[in-house]
Amino acid sequence: MRVIGxxxxxxxxxxxxxxxxxxxxxxxxxxxxxxxxxxxxxKSKENIWIHGYWAYDWxxxxxxxxxxxxxxxxxxxxxxYGNYGFNKKQRFYFLNILEELDEPGEWYxxxxxxxxxxxxxxxxxxxxxxFSLLEQPLVTLKDASHVTMRGIVFEGTxxxxxxxxxxxxxxxxxxxxxxIGDWAVMISGxxxxxxxxxxxxxxxxxxxxxxxxxxxxxTPGGHYVENCHFARLGRWSKCYVxxxxxxxxxxxxVEQSNS
Amino acid sequence: xxxxxxxxxxxxxxxxxxxxxxxxVTDSDLLERLEESARENVxxxxxxxxxxxxxxxLKSRGFGRPTLPxxxxxxxxxxxxxxxxxxxxx
Numbered sequence: 039m040r041v042i043g044x045x046x047x048x049x050x051x052x053x054x055x056x057x058x059x060x061x062x063x064x065x066x067x068x069x070x071x072x073x074x075x076x077x078x079x080x081k082s083k084e085n086i087w088i089h090g091y092w093a094y095d096w097x098x099x100x101x102x103x104x105x106x107x108x109x110x111x112x113x114x115x116x117x118x119y120g121n122y123g124f125n126k127k128q129r130f131y132f133l134n135i136l137e138e139l140d141e142p143g144e145w146y147x148x149x150x151x152x153x154x155x156x157x158x159x160x161x162x163x164x165x166x167x168x169f170s171l172l173e174q175p176l177v178t179l180k181d182a183s184h185v186t187m188r189g190i191v192f193e194g195t196x197x198x199x200x201x202x203x204x205x206x207x208x209x210x211x212x213x214x215x216x217x218i219g220d221w222a223v224m225i226s227g228x229x230x231x232x233x234x235x236x237x238x239x240x241x242x243x244x245x246x247x248x249x250x251x252x253x254x255x256x257t258p259g260g261h262y263v264e265n266c267h268f269a270r271l272g273r274w275s276k277c278y279v280x281x282x283x284x285x286x287x288x289x290x291x292v293e294q295s296n297s
Numbered sequence: 298x299x300x301x302x303x304x305x306x307x308x309x310x311x312x313x314x315x316x317x318x319x320x321x322v323t324d325s326d327l328l329e330r331l332e333e334s335a336r337e338n339v340x341x342x343x344x345x346x347x348x349x350x351x352x353x354x355l356k357s358r359g360f361g362r363p364t365l366p367x368x369x370x371x372x373x374x375x376x377x378x379x380x381x382x383x384x385x386x387x
Binding site for chain 2: 076087089097100116121134139143144153157170194196197214273
């Protein structure tokens with residue numbers, strides 16, 4: 039039987055306050071109670087994380103567990119604790135637990151031993167296992183102009199794939215940008231930069247961010263995204279990052295949305 | 298960071314390392330911690346002997362949080378793999 043999410047069972051009574059909309063929610067610092075004995079099986083309680091929509095379904099976050107009391111079935115998270123408060127019945131899950139590596143496709147790193155454990159979804163020799171390392175952008179263009187990157191695969195990094203600041207007329211065309219830790223493309227300032235006919239898959243945050251133009255004079259930035267295919271964005275930041283954009287031209291700024 | 302041609306002669310710019318040297322898990326203490334169904338299937342690779350010393354760190358991410366670099370992530374055949382979790386969905 040597959041268990042779908044866990045739920046916040048309750049919070050310490052004394053930490054409850056009205057959220058301003060008539061719901062009693064527990065304070066973030068006060069922690070919450072859960073409803074399972076499964077965590078008692080986990081040998082190491084170090085560096086276990088939880089992901090949840092703590093008070094409302096539109097605000098998620100990943101938080102580290104600072105205190106896991108398997109007897110009281112109680113969790114207190116490390117700062118910044120979560121979002122808004124802990125609301126009963128909100129869903130969450132645990133991650134980064136060796137004992138839970140029990141399905142194909144799951145992995146875990148024992149940092150002390152420096153060993154990665156992995157259950158490959160197909161024979162290990164049939165595929166490529168790539169571990170991301172770089173925390174800086176794969177490509178940075180600062181005040182550069184008329185640079186075109188065409189037909190290249192940009193893949194497997196912890197940070198943003200592209201950061202373009204200032205300059206004019208740079209273009210990312212016909213590229214595959216995938217398995218990115220943060221954003222695929224961040225363009226800020228400059229003018230007439232664009233992303234054209236690219237596949238952008240599996241980013242941790244958003245897809246493409248365009249910022250340019252001048253609001254006071256209503257001068258357009260001229261940045262554009264056209265004929266691109268976006269899929270599976272926001273793997274880590276699931277709320278309020280642009281998830282699907284197709285042809286957007288002549289924008290002063292792409293506003294963030296939940297769509 | 299390294300660039301290498303793919304089978305179709307595309308240039309790939311990678312922000313990570315292709316892992317090698319996967320072997321079966323033999324440490325009995327470790328096998329004990331795994332589900333029985335996983336013991337035969339989980340493989341291990343020593344990251345340090347492949348020159349990887351910075352494993353990255355999970356960070357508080359999500360709604361209202363700043364954009365910070367992701368932890369070191371594993372991708373297999375160009376798809377993200379799942380950091381071991383419970384429950385599996387939701």
